[in-house]
Each structure stands twice: as C-alpha cells, then as structure tokens.
Amino acid sequence: MEAAKFGLGVEINGLHFAYGSKTALDGVSLSIRPGRFTAILGPNGAGKSTLFSLLCGLIASREGSIRVLGVDLAKAPRDALAQMGIVFQQQTLDLDLSVAQNMAYFGALRGLSRKDCERRATICLERMGLEGREQEKARNLNGGHRRRLEIARALLCEPTLLLLDEPTVGLDVPSRTGLVEHVHQLCADSRLTVLWATHLVDEVWPNDDLVVLHQGRVRAAAAVEDVLDKTGCADVNAAFAALTAATKQASSADAATP
Amino acid sequence: MTTARLHYLICLKGVIWREGLRFVHQRERFIAALVRPLIWLLIFAAGFRSILGVSITPPYDTYITYETYIVPGLVAMIQLFNGMQSSLSLVYDREMGSMRVLLTTPLPRWFLLFCKLIAGTLVSLLQVYAFLAIAELVIVDLPPLGWFTLLPVLVASGLMLGALGMLLSSTIRQLENFAGIMNFVIFPMFFLSSALYPLWRMRESSEIIWQICVLNPFTYVVEAARYALYLKLNVEAVLVVALCAGVFFALAVVGYDAKKGMARRAPA
Numbered sequence: 001m002e003a004a005k006f007g008l009g010v011e012i013n014g015l016h017f018a019y020g021s022k023t024a025l026d027g028v029s030l031s032i033r034p035g036r037f038t039a040i041l042g043p044n045g046a047g048k049s050t051l052f053s054l055l056c057g058l059i060a061s062r063e064g065s066i067r068v069l070g071v072d073l074a075k076a077p078r079d080a081l082a083q084m085g086i087v088f089q090q091q092t093l094d095l096d097l098s099v100a101q102n103m104a105y106f107g108a109l110r111g112l113s114r115k116d117c118e119r120r121a122t123i124c125l126e127r128m129g130l131e132g133r134e135q136e137k138a139r140n141l142n143g144g145h146r147r148r149l150e151i152a153r154a155l156l157c158e159p160t161l162l163l164l165d166e167p168t169v170g171l172d173v174p175s176r177t178g179l180v181e182h183v184h185q186l187c188a189d190s191r192l193t194v195l196w197a198t199h200l201v202d203e204v205w206p207n208d209d210l211v212v213l214h215q216g217r218v219r220a221a222a223a224v225e226d227v228l229d230k231t232g233c234a235d236v237n238a239a240f241a242a243l244t245a246a247t248k249q250a251s252s253a254d255a256a257t258p
Numbered sequence: 259m260t261t262a263r264l265h266y267l268i269c270l271k272g273v274i275w276r277e278g279l280r281f282v283h284q285r286e287r288f289i290a291a292l293v294r295p296l297i298w299l300l301i302f303a304a305g306f307r308s309i310l311g312v313s314i315t316p317p318y319d320t321y322i323t324y325e326t327y328i329v330p331g332l333v334a335m336i337q338l339f340n341g342m343q344s345s346l347s348l349v350y351d352r353e354m355g356s357m358r359v360l361l362t363t364p365l366p367r368w369f370l371l372f373c374k375l376i377a378g379t380l381v382s383l384l385q386v387y388a389f390l391a392i393a394e395l396v397i398v399d400l401p402p403l404g405w406f407t408l409l410p411v412l413v414a415s416g417l418m419l420g421a422l423g424m425l426l427s428s429t430i431r432q433l434e435n436f437a438g439i440m441n442f443v444i445f446p447m448f449f450l451s452s453a454l455y456p457l458w459r460m461r462e463s464s465e466i467i468w469q470i471c472v473l474n475p476f477t478y479v480v481e482a483a484r485y486a487l488y489l490k491l492n493v494e495a496v497l498v499v500a501l502c503a504g505v506f507f508a509l510a511v512v513g514y515d516a517k518k519g520m521a522r523r524a525p526a
Contacts, residue, residue, distance in 0.1 A: 056362045060516040078364040086362055090355030094276065096283040108272020109363040111265030 008070040009034040009193055010055070010161065015064030017050055024050040026216040028064070032209070034160070035191040037184055039204040041240055042213035048197040049089060051213070052165040055195070056086050069160055069193075085154030089165040089197075092150060093138040099125065099149055100134040106153045117156070124152040128182065144175025151183065161193045162186075168203065176203075184208075201237045210236070212243045219243040269365055270373045277377035280347075281384070291339065291385040292392065295332035299393060303328055315456055317488040326398050329390075330484035331453025334476065336389055337382045337412070337419045342444055344378035345423030349430050361514070368511045371424060375507065378423075379416030386412055404487040411486040414499045415479040421506035428513025451477040452484075475502045 010032035017025040025047045032038050042048050053059045055066060057077045066073040068080040093102050100121065107117030125131055128148040138146060147167050154162060164183065168176040180203045187194045196203065204210055210227050212219040220227045220243055224236060233239040281288065307324035318326075348357060360370050387405075394400050426443065448454075450471050457477070461468035471477055475498060482495035 056358075057516060058358060058361060062517070078366075081362055081364040084362075086358075088355045088358050090358070092355035092359045094280065094356065097276070097279055101279065105272055105276045106359065108268050108275070109360065109365075111261070111268050113268070 008067075009036075010069070010195065011065075011067040012051075013065045015051075015054065015061055015066065017047075017054060017059070017061045017063075024216055025054075025061075028213075028216070028218055030211060030218060030221055032193065032195060032211075034069070034193045035187075036209050037187040037194045037196065037205070037207075038209040038211060040195065040197040040211045040213055041199065041201065041204060041236075042197075043199050043244060045215075046199075046213045047216040048199075048213055049165055050216075052086075052088075052163060052197060055163060056084060057081060082157070083160045085151075085157065085159035085162045087147070087150045087154050087162070087164040087167050089167070089169060091146065093146060095139040096137065098135050098137055099130065099141070102138055102149065103134075103153055103156060107156055110157045112157070120156050120158075121152075124155045125149075127155065127186070128152040142175070143171050144179060147171065147175075147179055148182070151179075151186075155186075159192070161195065163195045165197045166199070167196070168198065168200065176200075180205075201240050204236050212240060214244045266365065266369060269363065269370070270376065273360070273370075273373035274377045274380060277374075277381055281381050287343065288385065288388075291336055292389055294339065295336055295389050296392060298328065298332055298335070299325060299397060315458075317485045317490040317492075323398070327456075328454055329393055329398055329400070330487055331448075331451070331480045332393075333386050333389065333408075333412070333483050333487075334415065334451075334453060334479045335448055336385050337416050337479070338444060338447060338476065340378065340382035340385060341416070341419030341421075341423040342426075342440055343423075344374070344381075344420055345427035346440075348374070348424060348427040367514060367516075371511060371514060372507070375417055375420045375424060378420040379413060382416045382420070383409075383412055400487060401489055403489055407489050408483060408486045411482045411496065411499075414496065414503060415482060418475070418479065418499050418503035418506060421503055421510055424510040425506050425513060428510055447474060447476040450474050451480055453477075453480045475499070478502075 010030070012028055012030040012032075015025050015028040016023070028047070028051065040048055040051070050059075054061055055068070055073070057073060057080070060074065069083050071080040071083070073080045094105065097105070100118075103121040103125070104114070104117055107114075107121065112120065121134075122131070125134065128151055130145065130148055130152060133141070133145075138149060141149060151162075151164070151167070162183075167183075168179055171179065183194060183196065184205055186192060198204070204224060206224055208224050209222070210224045211221045212227070220230065220239070222230070227239050228234070228236070231239040231242050233242055303325045360374070361367060363370055390400065390405065422443075450467065451474050452471065453476070457468060457471050460471055478495040478498040481492050482499050485492035485495065
C-alpha cells in the first residue's frame with residue numbers, strides 16, 4: 001500500500017514481539033491508509049491482539065516502530081492515544097452502570113467537561129442507534145448493543161483512528177452483520193481510519209483494504225482486489241485459505257529440511 | 259487552570275466517581291467489610307478478654323478492655339482487606355478489560371494508577387468510619403476528637419495498603435492465583451502484627467516471631483492508627499507507613515510498565 005500518497009495513517013516497521021520465548025509478531029511491517037476500512041484477517045493466535053495491544057500502548061516492543069497518524073508511539077504515546085478510539089476484544093463496560101454513566105466515565109478519563117461530554121454522548125449514541133437508552137443499565141443491553149455502546153464510547157473524543165479488536169466475538173449472526181455494516185458506514189461517512197481485526201472472512205468487504213496476518217507475519221497487505229489478483233483467487237475466503245495454507249506448507253517443508 | 263491540568267483533575271474525579279458508584283452497587287462488599295471486624299470485636303474479643311490481660315501501655319493512660327485494644331487493629335484490617343479487594347478488582351478489571359480502558363487514557367500511567375489508589379482509599383475511609391460508628395454505639399468509648407486525628411493516618415495507611423495490593427495485582431495474571439496470595443499476604447500480615455495482642459506479649463512467647471512482627475509494616479499501620487485515635491502521634495509508625503506507601507506504589511508503577519511488568523505476559 002502506498003501510504004505516502006494518501007497522507008498519514010498508521011506506519012508499522014519491523015515490529016517484533018515475544019512473550020518469553022514464544023514469538024507473537026515476527027518482523028511486521030505495514031502501512032494503513034487513512035480514511036479507509038482496513039481489515040486485519042488472521043486465524044486465532046496469528047498475533048492480531050498482540051498487534052492491537054502494541055498499537056494502543058498497553059505493551060511496548062523493543063524492536064520495530066509504530067507511527068500513528070504521524071506520531072511515534074514510543075516517543076509520544078499520549079499524543080498518539082489522544083487520536084485513537086479503541087474497542088477491545090474483551091467486554092470493557094461497567095455493567096452495573098447506566099449507558100450514560102459509562103459514557104460519562106470515559107469522557108472524564110479523556111478530560112471532557114460534563115456538559116461537553118453529555119452533548120457528544122447524545123450524538124455518538126444516536127449515531128450507533130442507542131438514542132433514548134441513556135438511563136438503561138449496560139447489563140440490560142444485548143451483546144450487539146453493548147458493542148455498539150463501546151463503539152459510541154470510543155467515538156466520544158472524535159478520534160481519527162478507530163481500532164476494533166475482534167468486536168464481533170460472541171455475537172449472533174444478525175448482530176454481527178449489523179455491526180459490520182454500521183462500522184463500514186461510519187468509515188464511509190466520516191472518513192475515519194478503521195482498523196478491524198477479525199478471523200471471519202465475511203466481515204471483509206470488496207472495497208476494504210486487507211492485511212492477512214498469520215503466525216506473526218504479514219502474508220498480504222493491499223486493497224482486497226489487489227490481494228485477489230495477486231493470489232489468483234475469486235474471493236477473500238479462497239485467498240485467505242491460499243495464503244495461510246502456503247505458510248503451513250512452507251513451515252512443513254522447513255521442518256522437513258535437515 | 260490549563261487544559262492539561264484540568265484533564266488530570268477531571269480524570270481523578272471520574273475515577274473516584276466510578277469507584278463510588280461501584281461501591282454503592284456492591285452492597286455485599288460493604289456489608290462484608292463491616293461484618294468481618296464486628297465479628298472480631300463482638301465475638302472474638304468477648305471470648306479472649308479474660309485470657310488476654312492488657313496492661314497500661316501508651317497511648318492508653320489507664321487499663322483498657324480487650325475490645326478497646328483491638329479496635330485500631332480492626333480499623334487497619336478493614337483497610338488491609340479493602341486494599342486487597344481493590345487489587346482484586348484490578349485483576350478482575352484486567353481480565354474483563356476495563357483496566358485496559360483506564361491504561362489507554364492519554365495521561366501518564368503512574369497518574370492513572372494513583373487515581374485508582376486514591377479512589378480505593380476513599381472507599382476504605384467510608385468503611386472504617388461506618389465500623390467505628392457501630393463500635394462506638396455498641397461497645398467501646400472513643401475520644402470524640404480521635405475521629406478527626408485518625409483521618410490523616412487513615413489516608414496514609416489506605417494509600418500504603420492499596421499500593422501493596424496494586425503491586426501484588428501487577429504480578430498476578432488471573433483471579434485464581436489471587437486467592438492464594440490473599441492467604442499468604444492478609445493472614446500473615448494481620449496475625450504477625452500488634453493488631454490482636456501487644457508485641458511485648460509476643461516477645462514473651464518467641465523472640466523470632468516478635469522480630470518478624472517488628473519488621474511487619476502492618477504493625478506500623480496499626481500503631482499509627484492506635485496513637486492517632488487517642489490524639490497522639492507515633493512519628494516512627496507514620497514515617498514507616500509513608501515510606502512503605504511510596505515504595506509499594508513505585509514498584510506497582512514498574513509492575514504496570516508497558517515494557518516490563520504484567521502487560522508483557524501472553525494473553526490468557
């Protein structure tokens with residue numbers, strides 16, 4: 001992908017990360033184009049969550065660099081974080097608190113005054129189809145709506161980059177489809193840069209950018225149609241199977257070599 | 259006030275507010291925090307008062323009942339449990355993810371942890387004063403002014419025990435492991451201190467155990483509270499509590515450092 005042509009997105013260079021002796025990411029280099037929906041597709045254990053934890057500064061790597069919207073994450077993590085909205089794979093709501101209270105707590109963490117927070121919360125909740133539910137306890141929302149609330153919360157500070165780590169985990173099919181559509185629409189409407197990690201190929205749309213991550217390495221990184229051209233496959237499912245199977249064969253061949 | 263400073267303040271208020279709301283919603287936690295020391299005070303102390311004679315020792319000016327003796331120890335116990343429970347909630351939060359929300363806030367990590375610590379300490383104050391009110395009503399007479407002189411000591415000891423819990427939570431990956439640490443931290447700290455018996459009595463039984471009690475920072479929490487409750491200042495105890503609070507918090511910040519501590523472990 002040609003990031004320079006599109007301005008500042010996310011630039012990752014030579015990123016390595018290991019948990020003890022277990023390598024999670026092995027020389028990951030990527031350019032994420034701004035204003036685009038980029039899906040990071042990989043099977044479980046591919047390193048997606050590790051990459052997300054590194055992107056949002058929860059963990060730090062000693063090798064490689066990450067630039068988020070032009071800001072070096074290692075040098076100015078807070079400037080980078082201020083531009084991000086993050087939806088984690090784990091549920092992160094306070095279930096005993098109301099929708100409005102969850103928004104207010106997050107707004108306080110981000111330094112918003114109560115008035116400003118309430119104003120923005122109204123807009124964000126409406127955007128995610130949760131208007132009128134401010135006083136409901138988060139516990140009473142279904143899985144899909146809880147996820148929407150987390151996205152609304154992530155949008156509260158008007159981020160330029162929205163990170164979502166497998167946000168559809170545990171959702172039923174209609175909720176999952178609805179959420180995927182919603183975020184694609186959000187990206188198209190507001191030119192938000194979206195980074196969406198998933199292991200489900202049907203969450204990737206034809207106009208998206210696609211990164212295939214497998215065994216801690218980038219197998220492909222381009223617009224979906226370019227990935228299809230390159231692999232000679234008719235759809236993302238086949239391309240994903242081809243890219244990950246090729247790796248398995250290569251690994252087997254490596255293992256077989258004396 | 260600059261926007262940056264305002265952000266710090268709003269964040270601190272937000273974390274305290276959330277902790278307060280969680281406290282209100284977790285009534286069982288509040289009741290447990292009250293019942294535990296009350297059982298010690300009303301049942302254990304009643305049984306032991308005839309066995310354990312307490313001579314006149316500072317800060318007391320006269321002979322006191324055993325119930326009176328153990329009140330400061332029980333106050334410290336409330337804060338010890340609260341500190342450990344706050345860290346339990348940190349482990350729980352981390353497993354459930356809301357700790358991630360806090361730690362990805364664009365403010366220095368030490369400050370975010372400090373906010374958590376302050377919020378936990380304030381909750382412990384509510385628990386302590388509720389206990390003291392019941393104790394005063396039912397069984398012991400406390401100097402009225404002691405309620406006020408106790409406050410700064412409670413803040414320091416709340417910070418110390420909260421920081422200790424935070425330090426422990428930075429080394430624990432899952433909730434299951436935490437139960438073991440509770441047993442290996444709470445009980446030894448409590449029983450190897452002056453909470454339930456004066457140290458001179460312990461020395462009569464065993465010099466080694468007495469030495470351990472003297473080295474136990476929790477002993478100083480108890481003594482600082484005991485003196486403050488009777489309008490006296492135990493400088494040594496207060497200094498040890500303040501020093502331990504600083505050291506434990508510094509180590510907890512290292513434990514939560516993105517490059518070093520718990521964060522580097524593989525996701526469960």
